Amino acid sequence: MSRVVLKVICLLCIIILQQCASSYVKNRKNDAIDVFHAGVELPAYGFGLRFGPLALGFLFIGGETEMGAKDKGEGWGMRGGYLGKYKSQQLIFGLLGGERFHSLELVLDEKQKPSFDKHGLPELKSSRDMLKSHNMRYLTFYDDPPFERRKRKKERVRRHYIEEFEKNNPDSLALQYIPPEELKPYGYPKTFLYQFDFVLGAGVAVRGGFNIAEFTDLLLGTLGADILEDDLDQSEEE
Numbered sequence: 001m002s003r004v005v006l007k008v009i010c011l012l013c014i015i016i017l018q019q020c021a022s023s024y025v026k027n028r029k030n031d032a033i034d035v036f037h038a039g040v041e042l043p044a045y046g047f048g049l050r051f052g053p054l055a056l057g058f059l060f061i062g063g064e065t066e067m068g069a070k071d072k073g074e075g076w077g078m079r080g081g082y083l084g085k086y087k088s089q090q091l092i093f094g095l096l097g098g099e100r101f102h103s104l105e106l107v108l109d110e111k112q113k114p115s116f117d118k119h120g121l122p123e124l125k126s127s128r129d130m131l132k133s134h135n136m137r138y139l140t141f142y143d144d145p146p147f148e149r150r151k152r153k154k155e156r157v158r159r160h161y162i163e164e165f166e167k168n169n170p171d172s173l174a175l176q177y178i179p180p181e182e183l184k185p186y187g188y189p190k191t192f193l194y195q196f197d198f199v200l201g202a203g204v205a206v207r208g209g210f211n212i213a214e215f216t217d218l219l220l221g222t223l224g225a226d227i228l229e230d231d232l233d234q235s236e237e238e
Contacts, residue, residue: 027231030081030128031218034230037197037209039077041088044205048092052193055092055138059199062089062100073100075207080132081214081230088207090199095138102133119187131230136187152185191228 041061048059062073073089080086082103090099100121106114107123114122124130162178183189194213199205217228 023232027226028218028221030230030232031214031221033078033083034081034132034191034214035211035218037077037079037195037207037211039075039079039086039088039207040204041073041075041199041201041207042204043072044199044201045203046092046199046201048090048197048199050092050138050195050197052195053136053138053140053142054095055097056095057092057199058094059090059092059097059201059205061091061199061201061205070100074104077207079207079209080129080134082129082132092138098135098137100135102135103129105129119184121184121187128230128232131183131189132191134184134188134192136192140186148185152182155182 043063044059044061046057046059048055048057050056062070064070064072070089073087075086075088076084079088080101080103084103086101086103088099088101091097102121103124103126105125107125108114116122120135121130121133124133159178159181191211191213195209195211197207197209199207213228217226217230220227221231
């Protein structure tokens with residue numbers, strides 16, 4: 001009997017280790033893909049450089065078939081941790097402009113239409129893709145009104161007290177009153193501030209880029225750390 005129990009325990013340990021190893025490898029692979037951008041995009045004209053919210057050049061990517069549609073602008077390649085076809089729209093005029101990026105794996109409602117958040121970003125099938133997407137204007141990093149800062153501070157304080165209360169009263173329903181955390185207060189994730197991109201195009205553009213924060217996340221991820229909180233658990237992988 002003891003041998004049977006020992007075999008069962010060993011088998012369970014092997015299964016758990018295999019699952020952990022599989023999850024570890026997938027997360028490290030995702031981290032590696034996050035580091036670099038490489039793709040072709042169209043329609044695109046001009047050239048541009050960007051480091052974080054600072055851009056320089058004269059570049060136009062995208063367009064619209066009718067006023068307000070903003071339905072043109074696509075790319076193929078590796079960008080924002082996504083491999084495949086993606087939405088890309090960008091305007092750089094000197095130091096001004098903005099850009100939009102997200103995968104095209106959208107969540108559609110019963111009318112086959114996507115829903116959008118306050119930043120104009122659609123809901124995506126992958127939570128990781130949603131985390132890497134962005135839609136913003138350059139230099140908004142420096143436009144932070146006092147009332148917005150006060151609002152975020154109040155929400156952080158409220159969240160802290162509710163979490164502390166829940167620790168001492170685990171059976172309470174306090175957690176449902178925690179205000180939702182704003183992951184993209186300016187329409188972009190924190191990794192956006194550490195991204196370097198260059199684009200050159202005449203009808204079709206070539207994009208290349210490197211992200212310092214994602215590279216650091218990859219290095220520390222080999223030791224089990226997840227500083228950008230973008231690793232997937234097993235439920236998300238499935």
